[in-house]
Amino acid sequence: MLKLYYSPGACALASHIALEEAGAAYDSQAIDLRKGELKTPEYLAINPAGVTPALQTDRGVVTQNAAILAYVAELYPQANLAPTDPFERARFNAFNGFLASSLHPAIGRLLFSRPPLEGQARDDARDLVLSKLQLVEDTMLQGPFVFGEGFTGADGYLSVFSRWSRQAQLLDPERFPKLNAHLDVIQSRDAVRRVLQAEGISPV
Ligand SMILES: N[C@@H](CCC(=O)N[C@@H](CS)C(=O)NCC(=O)O)C(=O)O
Known part of the structure; x- marks a missing residue:
């Protein structure tokens, strides 16, 4: 199952919206940027860059909104989240x-x-x-x-x-x-x- 790590209101909102628009089955977890949760050993093990978003997949982690948006569009083509031409x-x-x-x-x-x-x-x-x-x-x-x-x-x-x-x-x-x-x-x-x-x- 996909799992999105996001910080509320931050740029991971883009990936969050794409997953929801796609009708994807996914979990999500808020990582509080202001409480320093991006720099904990647990989160750095998920994304060593210490930023959100990070999307955990069964093949590893995808970072960067632009990459996650393209990935979600490929996984759920019926949602038309990216042009195919x-x-x-x-x-x-x-x-x-x-x-x-x-x-x-x-x-x-x-x-x-x-x-x-x-x-x-x-x-x-x-x-x-x-x-x-x-x-x-x-x-x-x-x-x-x-x-x-x-x-x-x-x-x-x-x-x-x-x-x-x-x-x-x-x-x-x-x-x-x-x-x-x-x-x-x-x-x-x-x-x-x-x-x-x-x-x-x-x-x-
Ligand atoms: N280009 C990256 C930017 C990621 C990024 O900078 N995320 C910010 C939130 S909008 C963050 O986690 N900042 C925390 C920090 O830099 O410590 C993407 O789109 O995924």
Whole structure:
């Protein structure tokens, strides 16, 4: 049986949503980031990088949201969580790669740096996040879902960062109408509501 290790409200939400949308049979376990549970010997034995998500399978552990999203889509093809056409699949992988390597680090630095960023460094970090959100708004998000009419794993992944952005008052509805509409659509899905409830968090 699959088992997802996640930290409530953190980026593992993307993998959690994909498993639930797929109708997968899976267990899950919360790992409290603030209590240092990511760095315990027990968790480091599961993911030596000491981050969530980690997906335990009967063949070993898969880490990285982008890889887990692709894996879950392959395991449950009937759920249509990723395009099957090679070019469209490449675009799916590219989008998830952008989230993992560009938007996530930028927003993570702005919101979660310890000690918190201040002054010019904070303003610069904020501008960088806004420019990346603008790129998604203007050039990537087709609407209503990332790839047009159908939900894919990329939608749950994007919603992680639009949730954080809305919570941090970065998601101005006039500047980012598509991102706001997308987040509302994603958070209204039954599977997503179940995941939010399971993680003990609310729609934002
Ligand atoms: N690119 C990785 C990022 C994983 C990651 O950084 N997870 C964060 C939560 S959003 C974490 O566990 N951070 C704890 C830490 O860095 O100590 C993925 O998408 O899986």
